[in-house]
Amino acid sequence: xxxxxxxxxxxxxxxxxxxxxxxxxxxxxxxxxxxxxxxxxxxxxxxxxxxxxxxxxxxxxxxxxxxxxxxxxxxxxxxxxxxxxxxxxxxxxxxxxxxxxxxxxxxxxxxx
Amino acid sequence: xxxxxxxxxxxxxxxxxxxxxxxxxxxxxxxxxxxxxxxxxxxxxxxxxxxxxxxxxxxxxxxxxxxxxxxxxxxxxxxxxxxxxxxxxxxxxxxxxxxxxxxxxxxxxxxxxxxxxxxxxxxxxxxxxxxxxxxxxxxxxxxxxxxxxxxxxxxxxxxxxxxxxxxxxxxxxxxxxxxxxxxxxxxxxxxxxxxxxxxxxxxxxxxxxxxxxxxxxxxxxxxxxxxxxxxxxxxxxxxxxxxxxxxxxxxxxxxxxxxxxxxxxxxxxxxxxxxxxxxxxxxxxxxxxxxxxxxxxxxxxxxxxxxxxxxxxxxxxxxxxxxxxxxxxxxxxxxxxxxxxxxxxxxxxxxxxxxxxxxxxxxxxxxxxxxxxxxxxxxxxxxxxxxxxxxxxxxxxxxxxxxxxxxxxxxxxxxxxxxxxxxxxxxxxxxxxxxxxxxx
Amino acid sequence: xxxxxxxxxxxxxxxxxxxxxxxxxxxxxxxxxxxxxxxxxxxxxxxxxxxxxxxxxxxxxxxxxxxxxxxxxxxxxxxxxxxxxxxxxxxxxxxxxxxxxxxxxxxxxxxxxxxxxxxxxxxxxxxxxxxxxxxxxxxxxxxxxxxxxxxxxxxxxxxxxxxxxxxxxxxxxxxxxxxxxxxxxxxxxxxxxxxxxxxxxxxxxxxxxxxxxxxxxxxxxxxxxxxxxxxxxxxxxxxxxxxxxxxxxxxxxxxxxxxxxxxxxxxxxxxxxxxxxxxxxxxxxxxxxxxxxxxxxxxxxxxxxxxxxxxxxxxxxxxxxxxxxxxxxxxxxxxxxxxxxxxxxxxxxxxxxxxxxxxxxxxxxxxxxxxxxxxxxxxxxxxxxxxxxxxxxxxxxxxxxxxxxxxxxxxxxxxxxxxxxxxxxxxxxxxxxxxxxxx
Numbered sequence: 001x002x003x004x005x006x007x008x009x010x011x012x013x014x015x016x017x018x019x020x021x022x023x024x025x026x027x028x029x030x031x032x033x034x035x036x037x038x039x040x041x042x043x044x045x046x047x048x049x050x051x052x053x054x055x056x057x058x059x060x061x062x063x064x065x066x067x068x069x070x071x072x073x074x075x076x077x078x079x080x081x082x083x084x085x086x087x088x089x090x091x092x093x094x095x096x097x098x099x100x101x102x103x104x105x106x107x108x109x110x111x112x
Numbered sequence: 113x114x115x116x117x118x119x120x121x122x123x124x125x126x127x128x129x130x131x132x133x134x135x136x137x138x139x140x141x142x143x144x145x146x147x148x149x150x151x152x153x154x155x156x157x158x159x160x161x162x163x164x165x166x167x168x169x170x171x172x173x174x175x176x177x178x179x180x181x182x183x184x185x186x187x188x189x190x191x192x193x194x195x196x197x198x199x200x201x202x203x204x205x206x207x208x209x210x211x212x213x214x215x216x217x218x219x220x221x222x223x224x225x226x227x228x229x230x231x232x233x234x235x236x237x238x239x240x241x242x243x244x245x246x247x248x249x250x251x252x253x254x255x256x257x258x259x260x261x262x263x264x265x266x267x268x269x270x271x272x273x274x275x276x277x278x279x280x281x282x283x284x285x286x287x288x289x290x291x292x293x294x295x296x297x298x299x300x301x302x303x304x305x306x307x308x309x310x311x312x313x314x315x316x317x318x319x320x321x322x323x324x325x326x327x328x329x330x331x332x333x334x335x336x337x338x339x340x341x342x343x344x345x346x347x348x349x350x351x352x353x354x355x356x357x358x359x360x361x362x363x364x365x366x367x368x369x370x371x372x373x374x375x376x377x378x379x380x381x382x383x384x385x386x387x388x389x390x391x392x393x394x395x396x397x398x399x400x401x402x403x404x405x406x407x408x409x410x411x412x413x414x415x416x417x418x419x420x421x422x423x424x425x426x427x428x429x430x431x432x433x434x435x436x437x438x439x440x441x442x443x444x445x446x447x448x449x450x451x452x453x454x455x456x457x458x459x460x461x462x463x464x465x466x467x468x469x470x471x472x473x474x475x476x477x478x479x480x481x482x483x484x485x486x487x488x489x490x491x492x493x494x495x496x497x498x499x500x501x502x503x504x505x506x507x508x509x510x511x512x513x514x515x516x517x518x519x520x521x522x523x524x525x526x527x528x529x530x531x532x533x534x535x536x537x538x539x540x541x542x543x544x545x546x547x548x549x550x551x552x
Numbered sequence: 553x554x555x556x557x558x559x560x561x562x563x564x565x566x567x568x569x570x571x572x573x574x575x576x577x578x579x580x581x582x583x584x585x586x587x588x589x590x591x592x593x594x595x596x597x598x599x600x601x602x603x604x605x606x607x608x609x610x611x612x613x614x615x616x617x618x619x620x621x622x623x624x625x626x627x628x629x630x631x632x633x634x635x636x637x638x639x640x641x642x643x644x645x646x647x648x649x650x651x652x653x654x655x656x657x658x659x660x661x662x663x664x665x666x667x668x669x670x671x672x673x674x675x676x677x678x679x680x681x682x683x684x685x686x687x688x689x690x691x692x693x694x695x696x697x698x699x700x701x702x703x704x705x706x707x708x709x710x711x712x713x714x715x716x717x718x719x720x721x722x723x724x725x726x727x728x729x730x731x732x733x734x735x736x737x738x739x740x741x742x743x744x745x746x747x748x749x750x751x752x753x754x755x756x757x758x759x760x761x762x763x764x765x766x767x768x769x770x771x772x773x774x775x776x777x778x779x780x781x782x783x784x785x786x787x788x789x790x791x792x793x794x795x796x797x798x799x800x801x802x803x804x805x806x807x808x809x810x811x812x813x814x815x816x817x818x819x820x821x822x823x824x825x826x827x828x829x830x831x832x833x834x835x836x837x838x839x840x841x842x843x844x845x846x847x848x849x850x851x852x853x854x855x856x857x858x859x860x861x862x863x864x865x866x867x868x869x870x871x872x873x874x875x876x877x878x879x880x881x882x883x884x885x886x887x888x889x890x891x892x893x894x895x896x897x898x899x900x901x902x903x904x905x906x907x908x909x910x911x912x913x914x915x916x917x918x919x920x921x922x923x924x925x926x927x928x929x930x931x932x933x934x935x936x937x938x939x940x941x942x943x944x945x946x947x948x949x950x951x952x953x954x955x956x957x958x959x960x961x962x963x964x965x966x967x968x969x970x971x972x973x974x975x976x977x978x979x980x981x982x983x984x985x986x987x988x989x990x991x
Contacts, residue, residue, distance in 0.1 A: 051320030119557025334575025431983025
């Protein structure tokens, strides 16, 4: 079991969500996040004052999947979230010890 | 009771409500421009001005500003006694056909918004109690006398033939229809003094201080624009052709200033912005305020365009000279007020208002421009110096500024124990502490 | 004739009220788009105020309200300064200063142009919209306003120089054709030329702030009293009946729309209530000075029902009329204008007519239908030509990437909201006058 965490551009969420549904992913958790990577934000102008905004809005996606679909899911997220411009985001994968479904108490693979 | 004109009275009453609405409008306009951690304080500075000035007006403000004491510097230093005036008609340079209480309420709203305008230069960092004290002293020592100089045209005798006791600048013939000097230059110069006294916000010219809500700024700009029709066209104190002229001029100058500001942004920064549009509109409204009943609609287009463009540059002065006039009261109100007041010297047209003089572009000589410059400079200098003195006194006694930690944390929570927004839809964010003021 | 201060007071007040409708519309529209394009949406309304006001002062008022040809007023360049001491002369001299009337009518021109922007949310180049606003106002609004609103001059008891539709017998009290049908169908034409938004009919495009929509509709409703009752051009009995009719139709519009939602979707919605109010107000606009308060309830309720259904058409025909110009303004405007042919009665307004339900036969209904068709056809064709011309020359639409990222940032370098109270989210680069200048 793996936890896949992806930080993507907010406007790419719908495309990513659609492609994950095709891949048979049954649930994801989405939260709003802000941050910066190599892009170092963008520039905005208010009454002629230029500001560099480092912490730009991002979306953080978390999903728990079985080991054998990890690569497929990652490929799909990369393809859907890709704009070829700086600031497209990051994906990382974490191994999980256990997963529990709150309603039934099922554990492990059954709970995914 | 003497004869009133119901139509004129209806218009001045409606205008009074319109001008009052400008102060909540200003609260939104300013509130949207600050960061989310100080929006309540920003709005409260405007709202508290309504409370303070209204009480002082009824107590003595009306008397100081609009009665004949024989002096051109100030009215009678005495209680207003508004209750005793219920059956009188307004008398300001002529017998007017509206009740004096209607006139008094209308002028009150000008006195309310002028100190509220100042609050824009001291955003995020001013002790609320010091602001309250400042407003009370400032309207008394600065606004009421200046309003007397500019807006008091004297006491007309029963037959209307002799007029006595006109204010200093009104008597000189300075043309200021609705307050380019008494309201905008006055507030702008005071704002500059206060910004200098208070010093810069933590992070000025280092951190981005983005407006937290452009839609809130737009709500404010819309209400200000709407209310300004009462401010300018209501200053005709009558529903007639002069009011129609002031009304049309207000609209076209504002529109042109919005364009002027956006054109500058487009050429200089590459983008026309929403904040720029709202700011340009206000710059145009400010500039046309003194001029609206002395110039033609075509003249107003030029006044607006010039004011919008100049103010779009003027808001950059604070970065060059390193003073934190946070919401550009100097760049918009002082500069816009000066542009508008002087513009009458160029665009004044006797053809549209026989009371006025011709400006340079309409066959007049330098007389009018000199008068206008005198008025602008007199109000600027008086307001700046007096505000410095008042502000310094408060700083030495109560202290003007909140401490650094409180400012960084956010003035809303430290001065008012509130936060402006709770947009989280989850439950369970905390526990209820107590319903009344009893100790937790 | 001398100035009547009461009538003048009401017309000036109404001018201020109607002007407020455009910022109100900016908030109404702004709340309905996504958070990434709210500034652009509001700016399209604001820049309409600017463009139309300047054109109006220079030549617009003359083209729309100068008497002369049935088709278009004379072109007097050079501003309104000459009108300072004259009274309104539109269908007979009225005791209101001409500049007060000119200002009042200016606010109609502004809001009509601004309305059109709702059809092209999220995807128009700001410069292209600005050019469009100037051309559309000049080529479409000013002539149409002349046809409908210019009631001619009265010399020796005879009316001459009326606009063509007014002369033909069209009754349109405050702009069902010249404003609502005109803007509605222009919105359709513009939406067709620009094409649908990226993700239209696939992604949810939820309104980002219903409270903003409700603030907007509140200001619109408030301002609409000036729009309709101010069109009486006097503070009199007609203005009173118009005021009441406007209120009733707006309220009934909400009722009609919410009933449809309840019946069709199971739940009445906040956005539905706001939209229903606008639908009712749109429909009563042409009719408010000719029908009874009871009829106004019917006009408003039917408008709410019709519009609640009509807004679904854009999905069926795949035309992205983003904020429902057709569904609300066009449909409401057509219904309201035709309703005069049914409900009008001379008991309310002797200068009006009698509709089908008041023994007037179908004659009036025919005049109304001709008026609707004329404005519809002219506006649709002319708007299509203007929009195509702009698209061919400077390009009307922003690039796909910019649209997906959000028009606020790409066109205006701003974001609408920053509700985060943390510091340290970035840095100050330059005030444009700082030594060293821009980075």
